[in-house]
Amino acid sequence: MTTTLYxxxxxxxxxHPAATALLVTDQTLAWAGTDQDATSHEDAADRVVDxxxxxxxxxxxxxxxHATSTGIALQGLDLSDSPSLADCLARxxxxxxxxxGGVLLGHGWDETRWPEHRPPTRQELDRAxxxxxxxxxxxxxxxxVVSSALLAAAPEARAAAGYDDSGHLTTEAxxxxxxxxxxxxxxxxxxxxxxxxxxxxxxxxxxxLHELGGPDISSEEDFRDMLALAAAEPGPDVVGYWGELxxxxxxRELGARGAAGDLxxxxxxxxxxxCLRSVYADGDHTGHAYLTAAQVRDHVVACTEAGLQxxxxxxxxxxLEAVVxxxxDAADRVxxxxxxxxxxxxxxxxxxxxxxxxxxADLQIVASVQPAFDRLWGGAEGMYAERLGADRARELNPFxxxxxxxxxxxLGSDAPVTPLDxxxxxxxxxxxxxxxxxxxxxAAFAAHTRGGWQAAxxxxxxxxxVGAPATFVAWYGAPGGPAALPALAPDDPLxxxxxxxxxxxxxxxxxxxxx
Numbered sequence: 326m327t328t329t330l331y332x333x334x335x336x337x338x339x340x341h342p343a344a345t346a347l348l349v350t351d352q353t354l355a356w357a358g359t360d361q362d363a364t365s366h367e368d369a370a371d372r373v374v375d376x377x378x379x380x381x382x383x384x385x386x387x388x389x390x391h392a393t394s395t396g397i398a399l400q401g402l403d404l405s406d407s408p409s410l411a412d413c414l415a416r417x418x419x420x421x422x423x424x425x426g427g428v429l430l431g432h433g434w435d436e437t438r439w440p441e442h443r444p445p446t447r448q449e450l451d452r453a454x455x456x457x458x459x460x461x462x463x464x465x466x467x468x469x470v471v472s473s474a475l476l477a478a479a480p481e482a483r484a485a486a487g488y489d490d491s492g493h494l495t496t497e498a499x500x501x502x503x504x505x506x507x508x509x510x511x512x513x514x515x516x517x518x519x520x521x522x523x524x525x526x527x528x529x530x531x532x533x534l535h536e537l538g539g540p541d542i543s544s545e546e547d548f549r550d551m552l553a554l555a556a557a558e559p560g561p562d563v564v565g566y567w568g569e570l571x572x573x574x575x576x577r578e579l580g581a582r583g584a585a586g587d588l589x590x591x592x593x594x595x596x597x598x599x600c601l602r603s604v605y606a607d608g609d610h611t612g613h614a615y616l617t618a619a620q621v622r623d624h625v626v627a628c629t630e631a632g633l634q635x636x637x638x639x640x641x642x643x644x645l646e647a648v649v650x651x652x653x654d655a656a657d658r659v660x661x662x663x664x665x666x667x668x669x670x671x672x673x674x675x676x677x678x679x680x681x682x683x684x685x686a687d688l689q690i691v692a693s694v695q696p697a698f699d700r701l702w703g704g705a706e707g708m709y710a711e712r713l714g715a716d717r718a719r720e721l722n723p724f725x726x727x728x729x730x731x732x733x734x735x736l737g738s739d740a741p742v743t744p745l746d747x748x749x750x751x752x753x754x755x756x757x758x759x760x761x762x763x764x765x766x767x768a769a770f771a772a773h774t775r776g777g778w779q780a781a782x783x784x785x786x787x788x789x790x791v792g793a794p795a796t797f798v799a800w801y802g803a804p805g806g807p808a809a810l811p812a813l814a815p816d817d818p819l820x821x822x823x824x825x826x827x828x829x830x831x832x833x834x835x836x837x838x839x840x
Contacts, residue, residue: 326350326351327350327351327371327372327829328348328349328350328351328355328369328370328371328372329348329349329370329371329372329373329374329829330346330347330348330349330363330366330367330370330372330373330374331346331347331348331349331373331374331376331381331799332345332346332360332363332373332374332375332376333345333346333360333375333376333377333378334346334347334376334377334378334379334380334381334799335378335379335380335381335803335807335808335809336357336381336789336808337380337381337382337383337789337808337809337810338357338788338789338790338808339788339789339790340357340789340790340791341357341358341359342807342808343359343807344357344358344359344808345358345359345360345363346358346359346360346362346363346366347381347789347797348363348366348370349795349826349829350829351829352794352795352828352829352830353792353793353794353795353829354789354790354791354792354793354794354795354797355791356791357789357791374824376799376823379799379800379801379803379823380799380800380803380804380808380809380820381789381797381798381799381800381808382770382774382789382797382798382800382810383532383774383775383787383788383789383796383797383798384530384531384532384533384561384774384796384797384798384825384826384827385529385530385531385532385533385747385773385774385777385798386531386532386533386534386535386735386737386773386774386776386777386778386780386781386786386787387526387531387533387534387535387736387737387738387740387745387747387773387777388534388535388693388735388736388737388776388777388780389535389537389586389672389693389695389737389738389739389740390522390526390534390535390536390537390737390738390739390740390745391466391536391537391538391542391543391739391740391741392518392519392522392523392534392536392551392563393510393515393518393519393522393543393547393551394432394466394518394542394543394740394741395518395521395522395525395740395741395745396517396518396519396520396521396522397430397432397510397514397518397741398432398433398740398741399518399521399522399525400517400518400521401420401430401431401432402416402417402420402429402430402431402432402461403431403432403433404416404431404432404433404434404461405432405433405434405435405464405744406433407433407434407439408438408439409439409440409441410436410439410440410441410443410444410445411441413434413439413445413461414445414449414450414452414453415453416431417429417431417445417450417453417454417459417461418453418454421453421454421455421457426457427458427509428457428458428459428460428475428506428509429454429457429458429459429460429461430460430461430506430509430510431459431460431461431462432461432462432464432466432741433462433464433741434461434462434463434464434470435463435464435595435708436463437595437708437711444463444470444493445461445470445492446470446491446492446493447470447471447472447473447476447490447491447492448473448492450470450471450472450473450492451472451473451474454472454474456472456473456474457472457474458472458474458475458478458506458509459471459472459474459475460472460475460502460503460506462503463595463596464595464742465592465593465594465595465596465742466542466593466741466742467495467499467592467593467595467596467598468487468493468494468495468499468592468593468596468598469493469494469499469502469503470491470492470493470494471492471494471502471506472492473492475502475505475506476492476502478505479501479502479504479505481501482494482498482501482502483498485497485498485500485501486498487499495592495596495597495598495613496592496598496613500541503541503542504544507543507544507547508544512550515547515550516550516554519550519551519554520554520558522534522740522745523554523555523558523560523561523563524560524833525745526560526561526745527560527561527822527825527827527832527833528822528825528833529745529746529747529822530747530748530798530800530820530822530825531561531745531747531825532561532562532796532797532798532825532826532827532832533561533562533563533564533777533778533786533796533827534561534562534563534564534737535563535564535565535566535586535693535737535777535780535781536548536551536552536563536564536565536566537566537568537586537587537672538551538565538566538567538568538579538581538586538587539567539568539569539586539587539588540569541568541587541589542568542587545575545579548565548567548579548581549579549580551563551565552565552579552580559827559830559832560827560832561825561827561832562796562827562828564582564781565579565580565581565582566581566582566583566584566585566586566634566636567579567581567583567584567585567586568584568585568586568587568588568589568636568637568638569584569588570588570616570620570624571584571623571624571627572584573627573628573631573633576633577631577633582633582634582781582782583628583633583634583635583636583669583670584624584627584628584633584634584635584636585628585633585634585635585636585637585669585670586636586638586672587638587672588616588624588636588637588638589615589616589637589638590614590615590616590621590637590638590639590644590645590647590648591612591613591614591615591638591639591640591641591643591644592612592613592615592640593640594640594641594675594702594708594709594712594713595702595708595712597610597612597712598612598613599612599613599640599641599644599675599676600612600613600614600615600640600641600643600644600647601641601642601643601676601713602641602642602643602646605712605713606711606712606713606714606717607711607712608712611641611643612641612643614643614644614647615644616637616644616647616648616651617647617651618647618648618650618651618654619651619654620651621637621647621648621650621651621652621654621655622650622651622652622654622655622658623655624651625651625652625655625664625669626655626658626659628667628669629655629659629663629664629667629669630659630663632667633667634667634668634669634670634782635667635669635670636669636670636671636672636693637671637672638672638673639671639672639673639674640673640674640675640676641675641676642676642677642678645671645674645676645677645681646681648671649681649684649685652664652669652684652685652688652690653684653688656688661687661688664688664689665688665689668689668690668691668779668780668782669688669690669691670690670691670692670693670735670780671685671690671691671692671693672693672739673693673694673695673698673739674692674693674694674722674727675698675721675722676717676720676721677692677723677727678720679726682723682726682727682730682732683730685727685730685732686727686730686731686732689733690732691732691733691734691735691776691779691780692727692732692733692734692735693735693737693780694722694724694727694734694735694736694737695736695737695738695739695742695743695750696722696724696736696750696751696753696754696757696769697738697743697744697746697749697750697753698722698739698743699721699722699753699757699758699759700749700753700756700758701743703718703721703722703757703758703759704718704758705718707758709721719759720759721759722757722762723762724754724757724762724763724764724769725757725761725762725763725764726762728764728768728772733772733776733779733780734764734772734776735772735773735776735777735779735780736750736751736754736769736772736773736776736777737750737773737777738750747773748811748813748819748820749819750769750773751766751769751770751773751813752766752769752813752815752819754768754769754772755769755813756813756815766810766811766812766813767810770810771787774787774788775787775788794828794829795826795828795829796826796827796828797826798822798823798824798825798826799822799823799824800820800821800822800823801820801821801822801823801835802818802819802820802821803820821835822835823835823836
């Protein structure tokens with residue numbers, strides 16, 4: 326048994342607002358109080374850590390992550406800050422020269438930010454890569470541009486829905502080439518990418534993340550490896566979800582918390598694949614629906630009867646209408662109380678209206694949301710307004726409305742769609758581009774800590790209480806004085822993690838990492 330006394334801090338705990346010290350015994354928070362009272366615990370402590378006035382809070386939970394893809398983006402070709410098509414192609418060429426062969430995996434291009442206002446073509450990728458195998462995902466990961474060499478390795482993509490001879494692929498054609506591209510990732514590269522994600526999460530004060538796998542976005546091997554790595558090595562906790570329709574037994578076999586997550590009811594707004602009730606403002610169609618209300622109902626019934634969480638990716642109002650109807654039909658079949666007890670979840674929930682919100686609240690369905698989407702694409706001049714028109718765009722991501730109705734919010738990044746960035750996520754929720762839908766910093770922080778644990782059906786996580794798991798972060802750059810959350814004004818620097826502790830073990834120590 327190891328005992329560590331932390332003192333000279335500002336501890337954010339509801340049990341002792343004036344606490345400046347805490348005692349950790351093995352994996353558990355054993356005591357919290359003042360430095361004066363801590364003196365009586367010094368003799369029993371194996372180690373004493375001076376927090377040097379740092380704010381100590383519960384660690385963040387990122388409720389929506391794709392770890393391998395995130396790690397590849399961290400280590401590979403990141404196009405998220407590319408300012409133009411020409412720059413994108415130049416980066417592809419430079420990366421190809423450095424890599425000298427192999428599959429080029431890149432992520433993050435966004436044509437709506439480029440002066441050319443279009444993605445690259447496969448012919449342009451062929452020239453930039455000298456005929457190489459290239460797979461570049463759009464920032465929302467619901468479409469990609471690919472080279473001729475990758476298409477040659479995935480000939481079935483040409484006959485699939487969503488194929489375009491330009492090399493810009495969506496829906497099923499994209500799923501085909503994604504599987505082929507990901508099969509090029511060896512076990513060593515996959516493990517390195519997963520470690521990179523966990524390391525980055527710990528550096529940012531993330532003590533747990535939800536890994537969202539599924540047959541359309543990863544593989545069973547990838548999912549198993551992620552859970553095994555998290556269990557074997559110190560780092561953030563990982564809660565796994567396997568998004569496969571009718572996948573109750575598969576979820577159990579893989580050790581998943583539920584047959585939930587990115588089980589696609591539709592695509593994404595940026596790729597014109599989110600399913601809408603009315604046509605896109607800059608298109609002549611309503612996107613793509615992948616599930617019917619009946620399919621949702623049957624999946625929810627099966628999961629509820631098995632005691633597993635169900636969950637779906639649903640962004641557009643057309644998709645959400647079908648999913649919410651499916652949940653209501655499932656409750657009619659198995660009973661409202663059974664559905665509530667299982668605590669199902671929805672990912673993204675961007676175009677949800679008041680009637681849908683009322684159903685989510687009534688059935689106690691968790692909304693796993695990504696405030697960075699609004700920060701990046703909201704506002705009168707953003708991508709949402711371009712795709713949907715200003716009036717519809719203004720109603721997206723209604724965090725305040727959902728919270729007011731009693732819907733549990735769990736915040737996340739959808740990394741690599743947006744970066745792991747917990748304090749930035751809290752600020753984005755509190756500084757919503759439609760001010761009426763903002764939630765305050767305290768509510769956003771709770772949704773990014775306790776809400777993430779509630780989404781995983783763990784009700785005692787995310788709060789520093791005696792007897793709870795000792796998972797917390799000491800922060801540099803938080804304001805002085807009594808323990809309080811920073812205001813996170815638009816120009817304020819964000820706090821930086823000094824030490825991240827998960828179940829009593831330090832998984833990140835800035836002083837140690839900086840030598």
